[in-house]
Amino acid sequence: xxxxxxxxxxxxxxxxxxxxxxxxxxxxxxxxAPRNTETQTQVPALRxxxxxxxxxxxxxxAFADLQGYSVLLYLLSQSELSFELFEILFEIATHGEDTPSxxxxxxxxxxTLLITDLLPLCAPPLQRKILRAIEDSLLRSPASATRLWMExxxxxxxxxxxxxxxxxxxxxxxxxxxxxxxxxxxxxQELEQLCMFVIGDQQAAIEGKGQILELVNQRLSSRxxxxxxxxxxxxxxxxxxxxxxxxECIRVGGIHTLGLLLExxxxxxxxxxxxxxxxxxxxxxxxxxxxxxxxxxxxLSLGHLGFEDSLPVEGGRxxxxxxxxxxxxxxxxxxxxxxxxxxxxxxLTTVEMLAEDRGNVMxxxxxxxxxxxxxxxxxx
Numbered sequence: 001x002x003x004x005x006x007x008x009x010x011x012x013x014x015x016x017x018x019x020x021x022x023x024x025x026x027x028x029x030x031x032x033a034p035r036n037t038e039t040q041t042q043v044p045a046l047r048x049x050x051x052x053x054x055x056x057x058x059x060x061x062a063f064a065d066l067q068g069y070s071v072l073l074y075l076l077s078q079s080e081l082s083f084e085l086f087e088i089l090f091e092i093a094t095h096g097e098d099t100p101s102x103x104x105x106x107x108x109x110x111x112t113l114l115i116t117d118l119l120p121l122c123a124p125p126l127q128r129k130i131l132r133a134i135e136d137s138l139l140r141s142p143a144s145a146t147r148l149w150m151e152x153x154x155x156x157x158x159x160x161x162x163x164x165x166x167x168x169x170x171x172x173x174x175x176x177x178x179x180x181x182x183x184x185x186x187x188x189q190e191l192e193q194l195c196m197f198v199i200g201d202q203q204a205a206i207e208g209k210g211q212i213l214e215l216v217n218q219r220l221s222s223r224x225x226x227x228x229x230x231x232x233x234x235x236x237x238x239x240x241x242x243x244x245x246x247x248e249c250i251r252v253g254g255i256h257t258l259g260l261l262l263e264x265x266x267x268x269x270x271x272x273x274x275x276x277x278x279x280x281x282x283x284x285x286x287x288x289x290x291x292x293x294x295x296x297x298x299x300l301s302l303g304h305l306g307f308e309d310s311l312p313v314e315g316g317r318x319x320x321x322x323x324x325x326x327x328x329x330x331x332x333x334x335x336x337x338x339x340x341x342x343x344x345x346x347x348l349t350t351v352e353m354l355a356e357d358r359g360n361v362m363x364x365x366x367x368x369x370x371x372x373x374x375x376x377x378x379x380x
Contacts, residue, residue: 069110077121105141124167236261259306260306297332298350301325329351
């Protein structure tokens, strides 16, 4: 040229093409091979894998064909796990939507499954951070993404219930928060799984079971879940199983469940005719009497354990709605030990106060209250 310089043309290629020529996603996985699992190289190597998966959708197909997530599980499970590594996995799972300031919605079920598979290998403090991240992602996810989580084998309720069995009780609160994010999509199958977990799972801690039953009752009480769903999976039988549970918190939760089922007048009549109150009395008196159980049964008798939008007004006249519950309550205090004399006296005094209302007297007499009291007197 006139200026004495030279113009040189370069043939530039994108990273995608270059890595493709060198072996594609298989090469990216080799970057994470055991010889490179030192912390200082593993994070950059995983970032390269994430970049290839996030930016080019065909790579996700190729990665799945290579069983890439299984390879990642094998490699990462042998290394020291950190939240930085999980942040990269969340970036893959959200297809690049996840940022330090804002969680993206979970889109890749295979990567999400990888995260949950690695979770048991972490210490509780790291588990808490990861579960919070999952909760935030589900909170921002559309219903379709949450449903994908629930319907993917290995995810959904089964994995969370397994965590309730195996993780520290200090994590129950955050596990319940993740469960709550899925609650709007619960149907009969999910509700049955939860109830069976509460009733029959021998490995799970009582504290976790009680919190799950409380969550189920809250969903039903607020009408966010139709009570007919509970009826469809054996509502009465489940309630009686709760009442017969060895732990007090489950029995108290079962009384709340029973109150919700009794919101339908026709169902209440059927329950009474088929000996439901007698069954409740029999199972509850076979367990130690507690103040919490007596209070819950008293609340049930007054209709205080029904739907939130139909509860009696606070401070108003106390009307006996379910006299059968008072019969059960009197039988319970009749089974009190000598050490529980104060509980017995307090409860019977409360029943006496209810009987000062003429309407309540007529209701109780019509339900056979004289026979109940005669029974407790003879028992004493």
